[in-house]
Amino acid sequence: MASTANPFSISLSSKPTATSSLRKINHSSDSFLRVQNPPNSVSLRSSFISPSSIELNLNRVGNSISSASRVKSRICASSAQVMDQSVTKSDPTAPTIVDVNLGNRSYPIYIGPGLLDQPHLLQKHVHGKRVLVVTNDKVGPLYLDKVVEALTKGNPNVSVESVILPDGEKYKDMDTLMKVFDKAIESRLDRRCTFVALGGGVIGDMCGYAAASYLRGINFIQIPTTVMAQVDSSVGGKTGINHHLGKNLIGAFYQPQCVLIDTDTLNTLPDRELASGLAEVIKYGLIRDAEFFEWQEKNIQALMARDPNALAYAIKRSCENKAEVVSLDEKESGLRATLNLGHTFGHAIETGFGYGQWLHGEAVAVGMVMAVDMSYRLGWIDDSIVKRVHNILQQAKLPTFPPEIMTVEMFKSVMAVDKKVADGLLRLILLKGPLGNCVFTGDYDRKALDETLRAFVKP
Amino acid sequence: MASTANPFSISLSSKPTATSSLRKINHSSDSFLRVQNPPNSVSLRSSFISPSSIELNLNRVGNSISSASRVKSRICASSAQVMDQSVTKSDPTAPTIVDVNLGNRSYPIYIGPGLLDQPHLLQKHVHGKRVLVVTNDKVGPLYLDKVVEALTKGNPNVSVESVILPDGEKYKDMDTLMKVFDKAIESRLDRRCTFVALGGGVIGDMCGYAAASYLRGINFIQIPTTVMAQVDSSVGGKTGINHHLGKNLIGAFYQPQCVLIDTDTLNTLPDRELASGLAEVIKYGLIRDAEFFEWQEKNIQALMARDPNALAYAIKRSCENKAEVVSLDEKESGLRATLNLGHTFGHAIETGFGYGQWLHGEAVAVGMVMAVDMSYRLGWIDDSIVKRVHNILQQAKLPTFPPEIMTVEMFKSVMAVDKKVADGLLRLILLKGPLGNCVFTGDYDRKALDETLRAFVKP
Incomplete structure (x- = not known):
């Protein structure tokens, strides 16, 4: 896609922002988030990132910090560091603590x-x-x-x-x-x-x-x-x-x-509520933490069986992801919006179908399938990701298709009042690149959105 | 009054706070605000003021800043400075600008x-x-x-x-x-x-x-x-x-x-609305700007006659006072509460009498008279201030007595849910000392409050 002047697709990089590992991988005008997450990386804050060339990839090696050679921004030690204090705890009844900075x-x-x-x-x-x-x-x-x-x-x-x-x-x-x-x-x-x-x-x-x-x-x-x-x-x-x-x-x-x-x-907690929550756990893997997604693929049955250790780990790692994103972008000027993968489609289902018919995570699960479908139609991801998403959601007993009652018009009318609309243009979170990467952009081919809607709902 | 342990009466000074000119004048446990205001003083921010001994009195002399000898706190040039940019304007249609920092x-x-x-x-x-x-x-x-x-x-x-x-x-x-x-x-x-x-x-x-x-x-x-x-x-x-x-x-x-x-x-604007607004103008003089109050006494007839220059000056100087207070204490941890002189009594009238029966400023006018009465009963001000407040409010055609319908019980029940109640104790803004000085305190003799209520309303 040509680097057309779209004011919304560059919202992640056109103002001072910060991510723990943020790389622009092509020359299109949208921003590309690549976040290979903790535990081995330390989150850093860039107090000013130039929009023209962004490549941060910082890993903690002992106490030193190595950075990719093309970092052009001033980097300072972050106040947004997410700590896992559980590693050093000596009291077995002491809680694991994740700080939101x-x-x-x-x-x-x-x-x-x-x-x-x-x-x-x-x-x-x-x-x-x-x-x-x-x-x-x-x-x-x-x-x-x-x-x-x-x-x-x-x-x-x-x-x-x-x-x-x-x-x-x-x-x-x-x-x-x-x-x-x-x-x-x-x-x-x-x-x-x-x-x-x-x-x-x-x-x-x-x-x-x-x-x-x-x-x-x-x-x-x-x-x-x-x-x-x-x-x-x-x-x-x-x-x-x-x-x-x-x-x-x-x-x-x-x-x-x-x-x-x-x-x-x-x-x-009822089984259906448990599964609904797992939809958000899976989301963190898809948007920013491929390693966590792989762990989920191996442990989805343990999670469904309420294995306490598996659940505790999934909760902790999800909170770490969430805390890191929120610390970097509290008011959702860019990065934080990526936590809404599947939510724009999902909100349309919840609103159109009537609040309470489906649980939030059930609607988000279908929304993620639709966002993944659209990402694939745009040529931004390969079909192995599509299959893996379907597979894990099905194992979690989550729906992958909207309710029969939904129409294209119902989706469009609710999506038009989504909070991510800016000056009339709907921005979406879509996957792009290898597993664990996403974009938040209004710069996509409208045809792909229409095709996805037609593939999932009646006209 | 002995320096008893009242956690609320020292709220202005017991945490880092800031005023443009803040002096503790006696050894009671309440804080005493003395603010001789712009145009001749520059507002300053103390990033940390010791609660035990506070005396700031800073005046701009050319570009230098002189300070009283007993300042014990670190003082830095303020981000809360209120500027009057009108002084230097060359375009006659350009507005006067007061900045809220x-x-x-x-x-x-x-x-x-x-x-x-x-x-x-x-x-x-x-x-x-x-x-x-x-x-x-x-x-x-x-x-x-x-x-x-x-x-x-x-x-x-x-x-x-x-x-x-x-x-x-x-x-x-x-x-x-x-x-x-x-x-x-x-x-x-x-x-x-x-x-x-x-x-x-x-x-x-x-x-x-x-x-x-x-x-x-x-x-x-x-x-x-x-x-x-x-x-x-x-x-x-x-x-x-x-x-x-x-x-x-x-x-x-x-x-x-x-x-x-x-x-x-x-x-x-209807006459009654004009007078209602003047109640708040008069308030600024009473709580922190004696010079402004004196100007109002000389110009109250011009204000009532809608003299454009008099109104413009009163608005500008009121905004300067408000902007300075807000810049120093946005979330009302102390100083900002002083802007509510008369408002606790006034809210009781508005709520008890029914919203819309009286205008806000009319209720505040009576509330100020009651607060001034109580301050006098406590021995905190002399009777010349009581008379001057009555006099200017009467010239502004504002009421100085609550509606007949109000009872002591009505006042007490509404005042109990006032936002300035903390852990069950009602804090009030009262005048103390020479004109232009007030305190925000829960450390007052309950008898004086009861006497004021009985003096103004039926049991």
């Missing part, structure tokens, strides 16, 4: 079994004496008492209120959000209170947005209880609610004080 | 007549090609066409939508806010769009919060058309809506791209 809004992700039995982990992040736990009618009966115990044990000055919302994506709306505000105001919670989100992605997104907006912003803590929330939605500060015309159209970027992932909570 | 969220306030006839002022702050003007059914008919013309003149690529909300504080709620989201989504506005608030404080607060939340944050511009909005609510990024139990309980700190104050829009 965002300057004075940095916070830890605690990962491990039995963490709700360690009150100090939560209590050190509670501000003030009043706590409001936001949960739903599925998760509340299972874990609310345990969380209240963890918040108050040996800490009699803290009082805890709770609000229990109806479960499900279809309640992720303004009316339900108002119940959180009502409860907080009726309980006379002041600016020094803390909100705690206990549940899956819907609860985390709603509680986070309520915390961002209540009294113009109070502290909050995430306790995600689904794989989906643990590997994706609880990390990174995206909060919000749906509008009946589109998903997550109203919200805020607002970071929690900490994320506490007690992997024991997965024992009560 | 907030790092990468800094923005200019343009002040002057005929600014809506200068399209470049608005157009240089519009991002993307799509604009949504949010206005109401009073202001829209007067100025919407003019604003659309200013946005599009010589700029055919920009398209403008508008949404016209019902006028009044009682519509500053979630249902009305949803109309803005509905319009934006139905118009398929994307992240590169710009919202423009055209109207008074209610429109500015709602449009700002909509901009903060739409697609997790898009750009917006303030065009305030009331004195109240021009001197206070449009500057500083406080946005939000009311809850039926309290004012501004849901919202965000979110800064505009610019504030454009066309003083010609005041020609259509």
Whole structure:
């Protein structure tokens, strides 16, 4: 494709941005992200990357840093470094910690079994004496008492209120959000209170947005209880609610004080929810971590069988990927958008089919298949990737085809209000190059998008 | 008062904070703000002020800076300096510019007549090609066409939508806010769009919060058309809506791209709205700018008669005061709270009496009288200040007594959910010392509050 003047396809490189390993591999005008991920590479921040020639490939060798010879940018040691502190831990009950580095809004992700039995982990992040736990009618009966115990044990000055919302994506709306505000105001919670989100992605997104907006912003803590929330939605500060015309159209970027992932909570997770979360795990492999994808291919059966070690590793590595991306691009000026592989197609399914009919990860799985199909039609990837994606999603018992009810028109009307549209042009995350590489671009042949839509849905 | 351990009364000095001229004048545990303001002083930022002994008094003498001898903190030249660029302007149609300095969220306030006839002022702050003007059914008919013309003149690529909300504080709620989201989504506005608030404080607060939340944050511009909005609510990024139990309980700190104050829009402002805005102008004098208060005493008749020069000066000097405070304490960790003199009592009146019965400034005027009364009962100010406050408010035709309907219980129940409550303790802004000085403190004799309430309302 010629290097035409498309202002959107170069958004990743046309302004100061940063990736841990970012290489422009051809002379088209789109940016190419090549991220061979931790554990062997250290993330670095380029404070200013020239848009014309970008090649960063930095690997930690002992304590020294070697860099490719063509780095033309000023590189400084990163504040966005993602640490895995589990390697050096001596206490076997101590959690694995992944840090999300965002300057004075940095916070830890605690990962491990039995963490709700360690009150100090939560209590050190509670501000003030009043706590409001936001949960739903599925998760509340299972874990609310345990969380209240963890918040108050040996800490009699803290009082805890709770609000229990109806479960499900279809309640992720303004009316339900108002119940959180009502409860907080009726309980006379002041600016020094803390909100705690206990549940899956819907609860985390709603509680986070309520915390961002209540009294113009109070502290909050995430306790995600689904794989989906643990590997994706609880990390990174995206909060919000749906509008009946589109998903997550109203919200805020607002970071929690900490994320506490007690992997024991997965024992009560329905199979379908487990599989839905694995869709996001698979996504990290596809967009930036080929080695992790290969590990998943070998371990997909263990993950489906809820092998605790396999799940813990998948969660940790997913959080590392997410934390690294968020640390580098909190407000989604470019790099962070790549985490939405399959989500534009997927949101169309969720919105068109009606919220709650399919789980988010189920829609994303189909969306990834469609994005991969389109990437192949554009000639950007070879067919082995197409097959491997189909294969792993099928093993995870995830759908690979949209619901019958969807039409091309339904896809197009929802995709037109996607947040990644800029000045009317839809930008997509597509795979390009070897496994583990993707682009975020509006510079693609419209014909390929039409062909993909026609191949997957009726006209 | 003994130096008892009250964690709230020292909030201004117990953490790194900054004021342009901050002096602790006695050994009580509350902080004392003494701000003799521009034009002769330069605002400075102390990156770390010791809580134990604070005395800053810095005046610009030519280009050198002299400081009081007891400054114990490291002082560096401020990023929070408020500039008045009007002094050097050569073009008579050029606006006066007051800068709000907030790092990468800094923005200019343009002040002057005929600014809506200068399209470049608005157009240089519009991002993307799509604009949504949010206005109401009073202001829209007067100025919407003019604003659309200013946005599009010589700029055919920009398209403008508008949404016209019902006028009044009682519509500053979630249902009305949803109309803005509905319009934006139905118009398929994307992240590169710009919202423009055209109207008074209610429109500015709602449009700002909509901009903060739409697609997790898009750009917006303030065009305030009331004195109240021009001197206070449009500057500083406080946005939000009311809850039926309290004012501004849901919202965000979110800064505009610019504030454009066309003083010609005041020609259509009702007298009662003019007086309401002057309440906030008077407030700046009382809390931090004695010289400005003295100027107001001499010019109150000119202001009431809408003398353009007097109004322009009052607006500029108010914006300078507001910009300086906001630059030093954006998120209201201390100093910024002092801008709420009279507002805690005033909010109780607005909420108890019903939104829209009284204008905001009318309620604030009574609130200031009550705060001044309480300050006098505490022995913190002499009675000359009490008399001068009564006198200027009466000349401004503002009320000095709450509505008959208010009871002590109504005040207490609304004040209990005020945003300045911390861990259950109500902090108030009270005057202390000579004219132009105030404190923000929870360390006051509860008896004085009760006496003030009993003096002003029935039991």
